[in-house]
Amino acid sequence: MSNEKEFWNEETLKPLVSNRSAIMGGTAWAAYAPDPRKLISFAGGIPDVPSLPNNLILDATERALKNNRTESLQYGGTLGPIALRTALAERSVQTEQFEVRSEHVIITGGAAQGIGLVCDTLLNPGDVVLVETPTFPGTIRTLKSYGVELIPIEMDSEGVKLAAIEDALTALEKKGKKPKFLYCIPTHQNPTGKTLSLERRKQLLTLCSEHQLLILEDDPYGEIWFEEPPPSLFSLSEGGTIRVLTFSKIVATGLRLGWTLAPPDLISRMAALRYDMGSSVFLGNIAAELIRSNQLENHIKNLRGIYSRKLTKLEEALELYCGEHVRWERPAGGFFLWLELLKGLTAEAVVTAANEEAVIVGNGNNFNVTPSDSNATEHIRIAFSYVPIEEIEEGIHRLGDAMKRILAEKGKGS
């Protein structure tokens, strides 16, 4: 075995791999390693660390193992642990005044597995998917691995533009094509922080219903709100919406636990295609205990306060240190502020200069669906979720210094 480099390596494997693997190559994602430098990072959509609910999870684990001694450690089937499916269905009545039944629910390894299972179930190579742009790069990666064509759908100040969807549908129809679904994040969007209004949601659903176009509603941030958002597309729709959710942002990313709501026949097909024999019953029963004890609701209320205070601190610092060079709209929730760069500042230049000042921000262009998406204005994404509140001012001070340095050098050059 020690000699495996001798024969089985990238060179010998390459001719053997699947089309999906050929597209994706061999790059593992190492998550966010603790950075050795004394950096301030506004880079990743990672939750606040001090509020991670270790004690709540430990208590819930104890209850899950004692109350359901045998059940928590046994197979739960491909739809996922029934205790959690039931708890989530009941919870949606409380949190959304909207009835979901357990047959609408499949438990997944985070929202990411939900999206992957939807792709497994609906996509063949050559299919077309509409994707609002800019968007979450993880989903772009997943979609691309299926060898599908992605049509970027532009957003305006509020979110996905209906006219852009209509134009895309018309153009596709001329080619005899029909997209498999529209992917969007209507609430506290990643990266833009935008939230679609109730009015626009209804119009979107009418449009998609007319065209029998399924919507894949990715909703990881919906419950992290500072002003209560409109109801989800799923709850407003007549059944043409698949809604993907996760415990990552409201409990912990390290659980890798989420759920998807969809028409029961689609849920069954997703369950039939997953090869992992279902999600962890142990994790599922822990999450069900968190829901049933009401500890989850209290925790989420607490998180809203934490992230709202971080955002306020961020906005104060932006006013103070970057005010004249940038423009933004306060997001109504979520983890991200989408910062428009003014006066010829480019995202590329700001990200590089900020890095030299030991502060990390996201290059807005990395969130485009295709490299050629029109991007008339330049943006950076500032994730305010992870950075300790007491470091926000210093981080934005450094960012402001970076911007001033770029402009000063530009001034010299011209």
Next chain:
Amino acid sequence: MSNEKEFWNEETLKPLVSNRSAIMGGTAWAAYAPDPRKLISFAGGIPDVPSLPNNLILDATERALKNNRTESLQYGGTLGPIALRTALAERSVQTEQFEVRSEHVIITGGAAQGIGLVCDTLLNPGDVVLVETPTFPGTIRTLKSYGVELIPIEMDSEGVKLAAIEDALTALEKKGKKPKFLYCIPTHQNPTGKTLSLERRKQLLTLCSEHQLLILEDDPYGEIWFEEPPPSLFSLSEGGTIRVLTFSKIVATGLRLGWTLAPPDLISRMAALRYDMGSSVFLGNIAAELIRSNQLENHIKNLRGIYSRKLTKLEEALELYCGEHVRWERPAGGFFLWLELLKGLTAEAVVTAANEEAVIVGNGNNFNVTPSDSNATEHIRIAFSYVPIEEIEEGIHRLGDAMKRILAEKGKGS
């Protein structure tokens, strides 16, 4: 949403779904529901319930949450939690006297996800895979969903026949085809309980190495031994083996946690294709604590005693109640006894008659790779893992009665 039956249902979804979904349909797997009848079940490969290690897991959870307060609840990357990858690599030195490095390890949702990720990475529709027959139906299902051609490879008393592999390779070569890999369970095989000897392992590896044929070694039962098995194919090979393992049988199926060992370049490709953003760090750190504290080793030793005693009880009962109608070889480990039926008893008839006596056994034909696999002798699979030891005699008494009834009716009829 309440109207979703009106438009989005099986009928409207069918023209929309992927090729994989079209193959698999919409059947979710509901695991093993508690049976309302007072049945004795030798059906599923499910662990002994009273020995499920609730307390060990709770202790390990406490340590994982206290020792790695922030790490256990955060993203761990697509290779899986590093603490567990390292612990598993170190453990293989102890348990197998064989060095594995963490770069050979990817953490998965049970062995099943490991197998699925190997398929994602290597298989395109139309590819060919060699599969020893009979085998685990879950893997047959997964492989079939990829639209590949399965070539059954017969086994003899010891396991997979080398001549059958050579014949298959020759036949394929004539058609200009080459299989992507050979799937086998060389240790305490499911369903036959067979274990490949050291000598046969070495011959198999030589053969596969000559033909540059990868081996997918599924090894969920290897550590549940009553006589210590030969080293794994992975540890004996020069790198052409992918070994899939799981905590399902040695800790609990409900964790949904496993790992795969493979050449690092293949591990990277598997990581790049998984869309779930990696396995649960929380679960991984719990398992790492179990390994590091040595509690896992003690628990496995305990399990070997439990399953060995159940097997002895089963053999005693078979001698007593079914002796003249059946033949078997004592498995050296695992969960299954493969019972050959004599004197014209068919698996179909025995399964049906046993069910009428309220005892459930597995129809041997359900483990064939293709319905047409030659099956000169008829078998049933008896899983002795799950049934309480005090019910084994009664269960086999009922099975014996079922066999006698079939033969009596046959006698009357002829």
